[in-house]
Amino acid sequence: SYVLTQPPSVSVVPGKTARVTCGGDNIESKTVHWYQQKPGQAPVLVIYYDSDRPSGIPERFSGSNSGNTATLTISRVEAGDEADYYCQVWDSSSDHVFGTGTKVTVL
Amino acid sequence: EVQLVESGGGLVQPGRSLRLSCAASGFAFDEYAMHWVRQAPGKGLEWVSSITWNSGRVAYADSVKGRFTISRDNPKNSLFLQMNSLRIEDTALYYCVKNHEMATETDAFDFWGQGTMVTVSP
Numbered sequence: 709s710y711v712l713t714q715p716p717s718v719s720v721v722p723g724k725t726a727r728v729t730c731g732g733d734n735i736e737s738k739t740v741h742w743y744q745q746k747p748g749q750a751p752v753l754v755i756y757y758d759s760d761r762p763s764g765i766p767e768r769f770s771g772s773n774s775g776n777t778a779t780l781t782i783s784r785v786e787a788g789d790e791a792d793y794y795c796q797v798w799d800s801s802s803d804h805v806f807g808t809g810t811k812v813t814v815l
Numbered sequence: 816e817v818q819l820v821e822s823g824g825g826l827v828q829p830g831r832s833l834r835l836s837c838a839a840s841g842f843a844f845d846e847y848a849m850h851w852v853r854q855a856p857g858k859g860l861e862w863v864s865s866i867t868w869n870s871g872r873v874a875y876a877d878s879v880k881g882r883f884t885i886s887r888d889n890p891k892n893s894l895f896l897q898m899n900s901l902r903i904e905d906t907a908l909y910y911c912v913k914n915h916e917m918a919t920e921t922d923a924f925d926f927w928g929q930g931t932m933v934t935v936s937p
Contacts, residue, residue, distance in 0.1 A: 709877075741923035743860070750930060751860065756915060756923035794860050798921040803874050804850070804862035 710799035712807035719813045720785045728810045730778040730795030738797040740778040742771060746791045754793075755780060782812070790814045817841040817926045819911045824931030827901055835931055837894040837911030845869075845889035848920035851896050853907035854930075863909070864896065865920045872920065879905075901935045908932050 713731040720726040730740060742755040753762050755771040758778065768783045782789055795807035823835040835851070851863040864885040865874045873885050884897040894911055908930040915925040 743924075745860075750910060750927040751924075752927075753915070753923055753925050756925070762925065792859075796860075796923070803865065803876070804921075806852075806860040806862060809859040 710797070710802040710805050712795055712797065712805055714793075714795060714807040714810045716808070717811045717813060719815055720782075721815050722785055722787060724785055726782040726785050726789070726812055728780040728782075728793050728795075728812065730780070730807045731776055732778070732797065733776060735776055735778050735797065736774050738773075738799065740771065740773050741796045742769075742780045743794045743796065744789075744791045745794065751794065785812075785814055787814050817913065819913060819926060819928035821909065821911045821928045821931035824909065824933045826934045826936060828937060829901060829903055829935055831901055832897070832899045833901060833933060835896040835898065835909055835911075835933070837928060839892045839894065839911075839913070842913065842926075844892040846917045848914040848922075849887060849894045850912040850914065850920075850924060851885065851894075852910045852912050852924070852927075853905075853933075854910070855904075855907040858907075861907070865914075866894070867920050868917070874920070898933070901933075903935050906933060906935050 743751040744754045745751040754769050758773040759771040770781045794809050818840045820838045848867045850865045866885045882900045886895045910930045911928040912924040913926040915923040
């Protein structure tokens, strides 16, 4: 089965840049999606097709995908960005797969 | 406005059954694949099952295969998950989720309901 690995936590100072990685075997051959989940709330799609933003998602959120790592980048981090973030792909043998999740803490 | 409202969760004993429902509105339900995703308390997201727009293809996570059945009623804009032989490890918040693009079930999940809690306990 296909496995996506994320760091358990990332800490960032307000105004700086946070990078959340998602590791998978040859992940660049897949399209990666990212979700933000705040406590007690349902997940929200923040990036799809590696780097596209749904309407309403700030430009501060961006994504990239190369080699064995996809990255979600949050620029000019705000307190309201504190949340859990999950990557997700579709794999022909595993169907939909979520990453292990990363808690982003704004210091 | 897209709305997905789940119902049917509750407390059930191991080995028993439960049927979840999801009422959809605000989009052309019969043109999109739909999914169920669950989240155990304090844990990450786990994909459970998917169904194409016309029910032509269904898929299940290995953890629920043979026990859960996904279905839909397009005229009634409704999605279902029949859960049999429930186990303690099925305890989770179950989300009804809409596929991002039409004509595929392998895409991103663009709208999520608020979830319905299923607790399996003796």
